[in-house]
Amino acid sequence: MTDLTKYNYVLQHADNCLILGQRLGEWCGHGPILEQDIAMTNISLDLIGQARMWYQYAAEIQNEGKSEDDIAYLRDAWGYRNVLLVEQPNGDFAQTIFRQFLYDTYSCYFYEALMNSSDERLAAIAAKSHKEALYHIKWSGDWVIRLGDGTEESHNRMVAAVQELWSYAGELIKPNETEAKAHEEGYGVDLSAIKEKRDAKIREVLTEATLEVPESTYAHEGGKDGRHSEHLGYILADLQFLQRAYPGLEW
Amino acid sequence: MDIKSLEDRFNEKIDEDVRIEPKDWMPDNYRKTLIRQISQHAHSEIVGMLPEANWISRAPTLRRKAAALAKVQDEAGHGLYLYSACETLGVERDQLLQDLHSGKAKYSSIFNYPTLTWADMGAIGWLVDGAAIMNQVPLCRASYGPYARAMVRVCKEESFHQRQGFEIMLTLCKGSEEQKKMAQDALNRWWWPSLMMFGPTDEASTHTEQSMRWGIKRFTNDELRQKFVDATKPQADLLGITIPDKDLKWNEERGHYDFGEINWEEFFNVIKGNGPCNKQRVDARKSAYDNGAWVREAAAAHAEKKSKKQAAA
Ligand SMILES: [Fe+2]
Ligand SMILES: [Fe+2]
Ligand SMILES: [Fe+2]
Numbered sequence: 001m002t003d004l005t006k007y008n009y010v011l012q013h014a015d016n017c018l019i020l021g022q023r024l025g026e027w028c029g030h031g032p033i034l035e036q037d038i039a040m041t042n043i044s045l046d047l048i049g050q051a052r053m054w055y056q057y058a059a060e061i062q063n064e065g066k067s068e069d070d071i072a073y074l075r076d077a078w079g080y081r082n083v084l085l086v087e088q089p090n091g092d093f094a095q096t097i098f099r100q101f102l103y104d105t106y107s108c109y110f111y112e113a114l115m116n117s118s119d120e121r122l123a124a125i126a127a128k129s130h131k132e133a134l135y136h137i138k139w140s141g142d143w144v145i146r147l148g149d150g151t152e153e154s155h156n157r158m159v160a161a162v163q164e165l166w167s168y169a170g171e172l173i174k175p176n177e178t179e180a181k182a183h184e185e186g187y188g189v190d191l192s193a194i195k196e197k198r199d200a201k202i203r204e205v206l207t208e209a210t211l212e213v214p215e216s217t218y219a220h221e222g223g224k225d226g227r228h229s230e231h232l233g234y235i236l237a238d239l240q241f242l243q244r245a246y247p248g249l250e251w
Numbered sequence: 252m253d254i255k256s257l258e259d260r261f262n263e264k265i266d267e268d269v270r271i272e273p274k275d276w277m278p279d280n281y282r283k284t285l286i287r288q289i290s291q292h293a294h295s296e297i298v299g300m301l302p303e304a305n306w307i308s309r310a311p312t313l314r315r316k317a318a319a320l321a322k323v324q325d326e327a328g329h330g331l332y333l334y335s336a337c338e339t340l341g342v343e344r345d346q347l348l349q350d351l352h353s354g355k356a357k358y359s360s361i362f363n364y365p366t367l368t369w370a371d372m373g374a375i376g377w378l379v380d381g382a383a384i385m386n387q388v389p390l391c392r393a394s395y396g397p398y399a400r401a402m403v404r405v406c407k408e409e410s411f412h413q414r415q416g417f418e419i420m421l422t423l424c425k426g427s428e429e430q431k432k433m434a435q436d437a438l439n440r441w442w443w444p445s446l447m448m449f450g451p452t453d454e455a456s457t458h459t460e461q462s463m464r465w466g467i468k469r470f471t472n473d474e475l476r477q478k479f480v481d482a483t484k485p486q487a488d489l490l491g492i493t494i495p496d497k498d499l500k501w502n503e504e505r506g507h508y509d510f511g512e513i514n515w516e517e518f519f520n521v522i523k524g525n526g527p528c529n530k531q532r533v534d535a536r537k538s539a540y541d542n543g544a545w546v547r548e549a550a551a552a553h554a555e556k557k558s559k560k561q562a563a564a
Binding site: 018022025026028029030031032033034035036037038041042044045048049051052055068069072073092093145146147149150151153154157238239241242243246249250251 | 297300301304307308309310311312313314315316317320321323324327328330331334369422423425426427429430535538539540542543544545546547548549550551552553556
């Protein structure tokens, strides 16, 4: 391994994409409206595509002859570096929408900033992913507004979703040691610089949706360093089943 | 114009292979038959998402996961085109969905079988999408314009699915003993249900003659089934796995493969609702619909508020 910090930095983002993509894929065939079933599958597909770019780069940095799949499939829960938000269950459509919205408000500003990375590969991954993130935030933001403003029931469900997930919003923009170092070395994003934009976007959309922005700033954290919720183990049980049952084969 | 001359003009168009379009006059039965056929196809696309979606979370590599997502998404898209084609005949998607949920409308019986191993993702693409193509390519020339045009788009994607499924099978067949066993097992389970996808024998088929006359069916069930067997047997040989039919042999005289008797009792049982997954499939569709009701209501309510605001501004 030549650069452990960069490897971990890349893994954090790879794992975010993979786990959120895996979660969204659970909706496939079960969406509330056929068009939205397609939209969620499409976002899942984008995220898996992004995860692949990240894992391929991780494998190159690691330089031990491993493939994207070796890295994606063959770690235990403590080795995954995704934020806690993305492993939260789909819940109802409101919860899925709000989880997506919190991720998208982070990822579109994150990728926007990462396009200026001193590392060309990271800048290239960011450029491609940013285009997709802009589409995702349009979709999730529109749905936050539709559901918040729609009927009494949809409003109440959005309120519940915000309550359920708000404590996972902070981890996204609070740098851990890896991110701080990555920023120092010039290839990582300064999360404090995107915090304001992100918070403003959340406020703007929630207000239009007639929803209140919670005051609490308490944030569950630990995911980025491998300390997860109980949910991740089950996600991995599904994800890794074939690779674990039949090790080392081509598929 | 009186009914007689309208009917004559309609028949002339059919004879000259001129497409019938939504605004054209058409006999009631033609419209009804089309609605039944197209909606049944649309339902098959969306129910057909379920058995394959069952393996998305467990796809063995990221590349396969992405391909599985893309495939199931394509099927949803096919459902959309076909519901839209149906709507041009004057029936709303919501009504069609109610008919699916109540059991009044049918969908392809093949999707009432379970996906038990990863190899089923290969077998479905190879055999089920393969059989679908046999059925559907002739429909690109169907007499009803919106249907024919939908089928052109659908068929392009189905043939991609078929190659992708075959490629999954090929990878398994070139793999370990266990993988090869998985592939054989999947072929054993999917072969006969795939042959059943072409429907009852010509003798037993009730709609064929009229539908051929109307140009919304171009070949008989038995003709298509034979075509499928002829195309698929060499592919199974290439994979090195065995089609589970001891009567399957090349018939020099006919220039076709002979094959064994289909278990029609099983076929009619599955149609009646007694297949291994009939209940699960319809329940899954119903609960997606019922749990989505508040979402659809919210979207409608928001759209109305928005248009009122715009009107006031
Ligand atoms: Fe399809
Ligand atoms: Fe189809
Ligand atoms: Fe297909």
